[in-house]
Amino acid sequence: MEKLELLQAYWWLLIAVLGAALVFLLFVQGGQSMLYCRATKEQRQLMVNSLGRKWEFTFTTLVVFGGAFFASFPLFYSTSFGGAYWLWMLILLSFVLQAVSYEFRRKRGNIYGTRIYDGFLMFNSLFGCVLLGVAVGMFFFGGAFTVTKTNILDASAPVISQWAPTHGLEAIFCWKNLLLGFAVFFLARTMAALYFINNIGGDAELTARMRRKVLVNGLIFAVLFVAFLVVLLLAGGYRHFEGQLIAEDYIYLHNLLGMWWLAAILLVGVVAVLYGIFRAAFDSKWRAGIWYAGFGAAAVVVVLFCIAGYGGTAYLPSTVDAASSLTLANSSSSEFTLTAMSWVSILVPFVLAYIWYVWSKMNASPLTEKELEGESHQY
Template identity: 45%
Template structure:
């Protein structure tokens, strides 16, 4: 099966898998978005308990998706993993710290004789949902704007700035990308609460969040989309692998990859439809079209980033050190062997779907949380 594919086809196959896993993870960040809404939606301890337990049912699924995404990157494109995670390690260590304190918070918030108190762990959850997602979005923005690294002839890389990735925060596009993901996570969280919580007060406040923050997200989304369509990109010759600057590269990718363009447009319409349901109707199903739309949009953005002879991680220090799916991937034999392992991915996704359905069979309420001695 996979043995009949060419090396390039295997690289493209794995980039598609990485793109899909990244998109699923972005959808699952509604957990982080919900953590930032804890105090605005939950004015009493009972309400905050309901919110945290609604999120607690899903935060481990978010970790499962994140691990799959990171594992796929490491296995299929090890040079990117080594260059980015090994070079811009200040940023990635900060992101890792934000996710570690999230796990600690869910574990210890309701422990008896809690030394720090519930409030401290709620602050941890807010840090994870705000700084963690903004930093992660800023790091993802560098895939379009580039990083300050050099890769030598032996595929050893080093960073050229002592800030080791923190300089990404000085680029307006990167920060806007991070803020866009932050507000998207909050909107998805509001839709998730409407779908999964049985409390009229919380649901009313969630719809207010949708009403006002949708406009902030749309402004950021339009800016990021407009900037992508007009910014310069980096293309490479498929024969010589020489990298060169190309004006409006991502616009050209959209024009030449019609299926990807259709996916992006469809995803955008579904996302808007989900937000419309949450704001203007009494339906509690807005999370599904919105979530599907997010997966389609993020997948298409990753595909225009890596397909059509595009450098998906440009080097600002040395143009020819820029990373592509062809010069940063594992060997043909590695990709072939892993492709057979990737056939297990649908089973993992099926597990996530089944667990989700079981946990959300009944909407969570204050009474249910009070009667559960093991709640978060």
């Protein structure tokens, strides 16, 4: 493997890891969707404040995910964001509304009232999760776009990447993408219930209700995800071969079988998710489900990214012009930039270390009503 190919694979793996971290952290969005569920005022406060101390991690991971994509695969950034305009704009709008809602929702003088901000959180929960799933679904089921780099020389119509006039709406209404989108949504709800079990203490009734939610949402997620996996493994795509993009049936199944270690990781991930769900649902003393299910979900996401992009697979197939499909090779940054960025990425373990350290310090004991009463900064 040449150095550039190695760097492209390395950066795709980093993108996959960031995507996995994002999916794990979507428990914040999943939890937001539970705020209108049956709960006392005190329980709702506990839930909001428990989530409110973590929302920034999800938000930051989304920003870094976007930045890393821009730096390492700029043609994707250019084509997908500029093309599937409405998809991305709706995602961004939902996160903008989320960003202020925690801080503003109960502050005096917030003008619009707590229910509006909670509505924003609900909007972010549903649209954020489902549409991020739709965006990832496009990695497999593609979009109607063309890439013509020489357009840049036409001053009257210089745009390189042209998309279908629906500009992302078609992706939102593609049932295959929605299947993944709703799977992500119910995974987020499952993870949220696991997170509440782990992070909130002193309320046995709330914890018991969360254990039921783990089971219900976990089973819905499992059904949706299995359906998505079947559709995915039966799907075709394009593979880069001798300078051309060639159509290939069952390409993702071939990738999974060809890279056996990915299939193994997928299996481990699925088992970890199921273990986290079922043990949390039935073992009333166990609080560690979030870590098992979180690790498992992250592993599955990494595998999905890997089978989408490795082996010369087009990770953003064009449904109207095969040659325009994006692969790691034709959409990446230069060798110099990827190398420079790789040096910077050495700092990732350091960043993870201080996040872990602070997380463990702040979460040394579960959040309780008593702690909340003594807290001057509340959401």
